[in-house]
Amino acid sequence: xxxxxxxxxxxxxxxxxxxxxxxxxxxxxxxxxxxxxxxxxxxxxxxxxxxxxxxxxxxxxxxxxxxxxxxxxxxxxxxxxxxxxxxxxxxxxxxxxxxxxxxxxxxxxxxxxxxxxxxxxxxxxxxxxxxxxxxxxxxxxxxxxxxxxxxxxxxxxxxxxxxxxxxxxxxxxxxxxxxxxxxxxxxxxxxxxxxxxxxxxxxxxxxxxxxxxxxxxxxxxxxxxxxxxxxxxxxxxxxxxxxxxxxxxxxxxxxxxxxxxxxxxxxxxx
Amino acid sequence: xxxxxxxxxxxxxxxxxxxxxxxxxxxxxxxxxxxxxxxxxxxxxxxxxxxxxxxxxxxxxxxxxxxxxxxxxxxxxxxxxxxxxxxxxxxxxxxxxxxxxxxxxxxxxxxxxxxxxxxxxxxxxxxxxxxxxxxxxxxxxxxxxxxxxxxxxxxxxxxxxxxxxxxxxxxxxxxxxxxxxxxxxxxxxxxxxxxxxxxxxxxxxxxxxxxxxxxxxxxxxxxxxxxxxxxxxxxxxxxxxxxxxxxxxxxxxxxxxxxxxxxxxxxxxxxxxxxxxxxxxxxxxxxxxxxxxxxxxxxxxxxxxxxxxxxxxxxxxxxxxxxxxxxxxxxxxxxxxxxxxxxxxxxxxxxxxxxxxxxxxxxxxxxxxxxxxxxxxxxxxxxxxxxxxxxxxxxxxxxxxxxxxxxxxxxxxxxxxxxxxxxxxxxxxxxxxxxxxxxxxxxxxxxxxxxxxxxxxxxxxxxxxxxxxxxxxxxxxxxxxxx
Numbered sequence: 139x140x141x142x143x144x145x146x147x148x149x150x151x152x153x154x155x156x157x158x159x160x161x162x163x164x165x166x167x168x169x170x171x172x173x174x175x176x177x178x179x180x181x182x183x184x185x186x187x188x189x190x191x192x193x194x195x196x197x198x199x200x201x202x203x204x205x206x207x208x209x210x211x212x213x214x215x216x217x218x219x220x221x222x223x224x225x226x227x228x229x230x231x232x233x234x235x236x237x238x239x240x241x242x243x244x245x246x247x248x249x250x251x252x253x254x255x256x257x258x259x260x261x262x263x264x265x266x267x268x269x270x271x272x273x274x275x276x277x278x279x280x281x282x283x284x285x286x287x288x289x290x291x292x293x294x295x296x297x298x299x300x301x302x303x304x305x306x307x308x309x310x311x312x313x314x315x316x317x318x319x320x321x322x323x324x325x326x327x328x329x330x331x332x333x334x335x336x337x338x339x340x341x342x343x344x345x346x347x348x349x350x351x352x353x354x355x356x357x358x359x360x361x362x363x364x365x366x367x368x369x370x371x372x373x374x375x376x377x378x379x380x381x382x383x384x385x386x387x388x389x390x391x392x393x394x395x396x397x398x399x400x401x402x403x404x405x406x407x408x
Numbered sequence: 409x410x411x412x413x414x415x416x417x418x419x420x421x422x423x424x425x426x427x428x429x430x431x432x433x434x435x436x437x438x439x440x441x442x443x444x445x446x447x448x449x450x451x452x453x454x455x456x457x458x459x460x461x462x463x464x465x466x467x468x469x470x471x472x473x474x475x476x477x478x479x480x481x482x483x484x485x486x487x488x489x490x491x492x493x494x495x496x497x498x499x500x501x502x503x504x505x506x507x508x509x510x511x512x513x514x515x516x517x518x519x520x521x522x523x524x525x526x527x528x529x530x531x532x533x534x535x536x537x538x539x540x541x542x543x544x545x546x547x548x549x550x551x552x553x554x555x556x557x558x559x560x561x562x563x564x565x566x567x568x569x570x571x572x573x574x575x576x577x578x579x580x581x582x583x584x585x586x587x588x589x590x591x592x593x594x595x596x597x598x599x600x601x602x603x604x605x606x607x608x609x610x611x612x613x614x615x616x617x618x619x620x621x622x623x624x625x626x627x628x629x630x631x632x633x634x635x636x637x638x639x640x641x642x643x644x645x646x647x648x649x650x651x652x653x654x655x656x657x658x659x660x661x662x663x664x665x666x667x668x669x670x671x672x673x674x675x676x677x678x679x680x681x682x683x684x685x686x687x688x689x690x691x692x693x694x695x696x697x698x699x700x701x702x703x704x705x706x707x708x709x710x711x712x713x714x715x716x717x718x719x720x721x722x723x724x725x726x727x728x729x730x731x732x733x734x735x736x737x738x739x740x741x742x743x744x745x746x747x748x749x750x751x752x753x754x755x756x757x758x759x760x761x762x763x764x765x766x767x768x769x770x771x772x773x774x775x776x777x778x779x780x781x782x783x784x785x786x787x788x789x790x791x792x793x794x795x796x797x798x799x800x801x802x803x804x805x806x807x808x809x810x811x812x813x814x815x816x817x818x819x820x821x822x823x824x825x826x827x828x829x830x831x832x833x834x835x836x837x838x839x840x841x842x843x844x845x846x847x848x849x850x851x852x853x854x855x856x857x858x859x860x861x862x863x864x865x866x867x868x869x870x871x872x873x874x875x876x877x878x879x880x881x882x883x884x885x886x887x888x889x890x891x
Contacts, residue, residue, distance in 0.1 A: 165566070294584055294705050299715050308587040309682055373679025376703045 140194065143187030144208070148246060150180030151215075151239040158231035163301055170228035177235065181215050184242070188212050203397065204245040206267050211241035213275045221315075229305045233282040263337045270330030274390055276323020277362070281387035283316040284380035291377055313376050316383055317369065324362050331359055351396035358389035409450065409546060409749060410470045413505035414477045414497055415462025418519050421496035428485045429461040429493075433536075439484065440542040446476035451547040453537040455512070457529045459519055464509055466546045470501045506550065506741050510734045513558040515568065522568040522723055527558045549744065557737045564733060565726040570719035575605035577712045577719075578686045579613060582654055585684045585705055589613045592653040596620045596637065597645060597665065599627055600658025602688045602709075607635055607656055619652060621645040623659070646670045650677035655685040657693045668697040671704045678703075688712070753819045754806050756828045761795045 157173035188208055218234045221227055286306055293303040306312075335345040346352060365382045368374035374382065416426065431439045436454060443452040443463065451466040463480065467473025478497070482490050500508045511517045513530045534551035537543035543551065562568060570580065579589075586592055592615045596607045599622045607618060618637030622628050625642075632639040640648050649655065649670055659665065666685070675683055685706045687694040698706045707715075769791055779787070802825075805818055823829055 290584070294581075295699065297707070297711050297714065299718055303584065308583060309585045311587040373676075373681075375680045376682055378680060378702075 140187050140191045143183050143190065144242065144246060147180045147184040147187060148239070148242055150176050150183065151235060151242060154180065154231065155235040155239050158228070158235055162229060162232045162305060165301055167228075170231070173231055174222060174228060177215065177231065178219065181212075181219060184208075184212055184215065203248070206271050207241050207245045209268070210271045210274060211238045211245075213272065214238040214241065214278060217275060217279055225307075225311075227307055229286075229307070230282070233286060234279070237278055237282070263333075263341075266330055266334040266337050268330075269326050269333060273323045273325075273327030273330050274394075276319045276326060277383070277387050277390050280316045280319035280323065280383040283312045283319060284383040284387075287312040287316065287377065287380035288384070291380070309376065313379065316379055317375070320362060320366055320383065324366055327359060327362070331355060351393055354389065354393040354396055358386065358393055361386050361389060409745070410467055410473065410501055411464070411505045411546065411550060411745070412467055412470060412473050412477065412502075413462060413464050413500040413508045414474065414481070415455070415460060416493075416496045416498065417460035417462070417517065419517075420498060423458075425492070425496060426459070426461055428488055429481060430456050431484055436536050437540040439480075440537060440540045442483070443477070443480050444542045446480060448472045449476050451537075451544040452542045453533050453547055453551060455530060455533040457526065460512070460517075462512070464505070464547065464550070466544065466550075474499055474501075503738060503742055507734060507738045509550065509554045510557045510737055511731075513554040514561040514730055514734060515558070516561075516727060516730055516734065520573070521727055524568055527555065527562075530554060530558070546745070550741065553737060553741055557734060560737070561730040561733055565729045567723055567726040567730050569726075570716075570722060573605075574688065574709065574712045574716060575602055575609055577716045578606040578656070578688075578707070579609045581686075581705075581707055581712070581715065582610070582684050585682050586653060589615050589654075591616050593651055594618045594654045594656060595640075595645075595649065595652030596631070596635065597655065597657045598622055598659030598661075598689065598693070599624075599631060600660075600689060603656040603658030603686070604631075606686065606688070610654065610656075611635065615654070619648065623661075649674040649683075653681070653684060655683065655694075656688070657686065658688045659693050661689070661693055662691055663693075664695040665693040666698065667695045668701060671698045671701045675701060675703050686712070750806050750819060753822055753828065754803060756832060757799065757802065757806075757822055757826055760826055760828060760831050761799055765791045765795050 154173040154176040157169055157176065161169040161173060191205060191208060214234055215238045218230060218238070221230055287309060290303065290306040290309055290312065293300070293306070294309075338347065339345045346356075361382075365374065365379065365386060368382075369379055416429070418426075431454065440452055440454060443449060443454070443465065448468040449465050450468065453464045455462045455464065461481075463477045465473060465477055467476070478490070478494075481497070482488055482493055508517070509530075513527055515522050515524070515526045518526055530551070534543065534555070537547065537551070582589065582592075589610065590613075592610075594607060594610050594615050594617075596603060596618060611618070618635045619640050620628055620632045620635060620637040621640040621642050622631065623642050628639040628642075631637070646666070649666070650673070652674075655666070657666065671683065671685070675681075680703050682703045682705060685694055685698065685704065687706065687708045690709060692708055694706055694708070696706070696708070698704055769788060772787065773784075776787075802822055806822060
């Protein structure tokens with residue numbers, strides 16, 4: 139049942155992603171409307187699948203890679219639908235939906251056995267995962283905003299007044315979206331890391347065991363801290379902020395890949 | 409019934425003449441009343457904008473309608489003579505009049521094709537005609553259709569989407585950088601016309617403040633007054649550049665006034681907030697090297713021209729689509745008008761036959777007063793049957809031709825064969841005489857249904873005459889003896 143729900147959601151996300159990408163270069167608002175309707179359907183099915191997935195097995199705690207990714211993807215689409223409702227910014231679909239699609243796809247293509255399940259030794263370890271995922275959603279939106287910013291900036295600089303520049307939102311809107319997403323994502327990730335450290339202390343007896351993905355996570359966190367401070371103190375905004383958040387998100391993806399490939403277990407030395 | 413349009417626009421008349429013809433809104437009611445008081449003018453609407461004054465009317469005959477409306481226009485201004493006015497007028501009737509109204513409402517006839525105000529002005533004109541009761545069935549339909557056509561053009565084409573003037577293009581491009589102009593500061597450097605126009609557009613879009621500088625100190629204050637802006641001394645303006653979100657530059661200087669370093673410094677002082685620069689001066693006043701500065705967006709006159717040329721080309725393409733929409737809708741409208749036109753003739757024909765039958769029965773009754781009611785019924789049936797059978801072919805032809813092209817010929821033929829025009833005129837005459845209180849004529853004016861009335865009461869069954877049409881007979885107990 140869960141598989142069927144996720145599979146149909148995947149098909150719908152894939153189609154709407156394609157439609158949104160075509161919409162980016164076409165002058166048809168109908169395309170966007172169809173894509174949005176399709177996304178909403180996919181989201182509903184996704185929600186059903188997610189609920190079924192979460193209540194199955196260990197209860198609603200997010201402690202497997204698959205659940206975390208399904209939740210990440212779901213939250214991204216939720217944010218997308220919210221932004222579309224609020225700002226009528228359909229073009230965001232062409233950027234945010236591919237991410238949501240890929241995240242959900244990873245739950246289908248990565249075999250469950252290859253990713254170790256986080257041991258639910260400590261009851262509240264799922265809080266660590268949930269918060270980290272939510273923080274990551276914030277960074278993903280910031281990344282997409284940054285990407286769109288760079289595109290619009292390039293188009294304006296090269297005086298290309300085409301369909302794309304017509305569809306992309308104004309620069310300051312994208313910069314504000316970038317800033318807000320980081321402002322939301324950063325505290326969530328901070329809390330996620332703190333709860334993770336506490337869990338590690340209880341489970342393994344040390345807050346930090348210096349394994350690569352932990353180090354990466356800390357580096358990424360520090361990077362975003364610097365980005366945020368830089369914006370406030372020395373004006374790292376606009377184009378610079380856009381580039382920085384793109385780099386930062388690459389760090390986030392690497393951390394995720396690290397967890398995916400190596401697992402999230404106790405350090406080798408223990 | 410014919411739709412006609414007479415007027416003048418920016419294409420045919422100078423502004424002085426257009427001003428003369430414009431009727432102030434307080435006197436529109438009186439003017440509209442005067443318009444429909446002309447004989448043959450049934451409905452009327454007056455469309456006035458700064459670019460056009462037009463009369464749309466529904467008239468009985470095109471020629472007399474034209475001259476009536478022309479007289480009306482000449483009378484609107486005491487100092488106007490027909491000779492002054494005539495060369496500037498255009499005259500449209502029927503399909504062309506309808507098409508003209510649709511094109512005007514859709515902004516295809518505007519000075520700037522696609523401008524949005526005209527639709528509101530057409531709505532106002534229609535509202536005034538409604539308020540003053542000079543718009544009837546046909547004009548209502550026509551005006552409503554014009555409004556819906558304009559909306560269709562607006563939604564189905566992109567005719568009004570993009571800027572087609574340099575000054576407006578500046579605003580449009582600024583909106584690619586700033587989502588909301590309300591909190592922005594505009595720095596106007598120089599007193600060039602185009603930059604001032606652009607500044608005006610930015611003010612309409614609600615910018616927060618305007619800084620003004622020119623080389624000429626006295627002029628600065630004048631301009632600051634005009635735009636309610638803050639004057640900045642010319643030799644200090646580079647230092648104040650950081651305050652500006654939008655820089656509009658248009659001076660007569662022959663060298664660069666703003667260099668790369670000025671903008672680099674301004675962007676730094678703005679903590680990397682984007683700065684948007686428009687240079688409409690020729691020769692240019694802003695060093696093109698500014699383009700390389702991050703978060704600074706410089707557009708010169710050629711960039712703006714390029715932008716609006718794209719928009720213009722798009723508008724031309726869209727206007728073609730819009731013309732097609734107008735054409736389709738005019739056809740729909742014409743069909744409706746045509747179906748409307750056949751009906752009065754059918755009604756008039758039936759009425760005429762009914763009256764003839766009644767007249768002849770009346771004569772027969774005065775000669776054959778002694779007949780029984782069965783015999784009378786037989787005679788009445790005989791008369792009805794002859795009338796119906798004779799009319800049947802003509803009525804079917806008229807009805808079936810309601811959508812066809814030869815419809816006009818059929819109507820014309822029916823009107824001539826049965827002398828409908830003369831008969832209607834006579835009816836109208838009798839009707840007005842009756843209305844004037846000439847009671848002695850009442851009997852003679854039995855066929856008193858005026859054409860205007862018969863148009864409303866379309867279905868009068870011929871084979872079953874209404875009871876009041878029946879002829880009173882001596883032994884008819886239900887009807888009083890007319891003698």
